[in-house]
Amino acid sequence: MASSTGSKPTDELATAVGQYVLGEVSLGKAAEAAGMTRWEFDEVLLDAGFESLYGPRTNDQLKTELDAARNLGE
Numbered sequence: 001m002a003s004s005t006g007s008k009p010t011d012e013l014a015t016a017v018g019q020y021v022l023g024e025v026s027l028g029k030a031a032e033a034a035g036m037t038r039w040e041f042d043e044v045l046l047d048a049g050f051e052s053l054y055g056p057r058t059n060d061q062l063k064t065e066l067d068a069a070r071n072l073g074e
Contacts, residue, residue, distance in 0.1 A: 027041065
């Protein structure tokens with residue numbers, strides 16, 4: 001897997017991609033761990049054959065997001 005900048009992948013990048021694909025970290029956290037912007041990391045994922053997954057992946061994540069949205073007006 002090579003990044004869109006043409007540099008060799010680092011251990012940090014490989015780990016971040018793996019954690020993101022497994023659902024262990026968010027897109028933003030994975031990008032941060034890889035030392036990239038969210039958009040750069042998204043491009044790396046696309047180059048590697050993965051699509052970014054937006055929104056909650058589990059029922060617990062969905063509940064957390066719903067609770068946060070409900071509390072915005074308070």
